[in-house]
Amino acid sequence: MSNDIEGRLVDLETRLSFQEHTIGELSDALAAARDEEARNSLLLHRALEELKQLRGAMSANPLSADPSAEPPPPHY
Template sequence: MTLATTLEERLTELEVRFAFLEDTVAVLNRTVAAHDRLLGDMREEFRRLRSELGAVRSSLSHDPASEPPPPHY
């Protein structure tokens, strides 16, 4: 085995590893992008639910001054 063969084998091994790492990074990038979209959707839904909850709370709040007097008055 010559020095050139050893260097060529090492270079080939590095190219294989680099290709694997490139693929891994691409997969992770797609996963992060999908999670980012999902998180944005969840934040928007949370805002909508918070707004709805505020509306429900205000409609259910009991203010005795706003009620008509009882019939015996």
């Protein structure tokens, strides 16, 4: 009976060790995903700011956005 209890205890310790290792890996993966999300959020914010600036520049000078106001290409 003592041998049976010892075997069960070893089994539980093994499972606990595996679970602790898995939790550590999941924690690392979650931290990496959060870092990536923060980088992507910053990139999106910058892109939106650039788009706002481009829209402002285009509305301030609408003729430059009109293809018909452009001179013909040199090969014509």
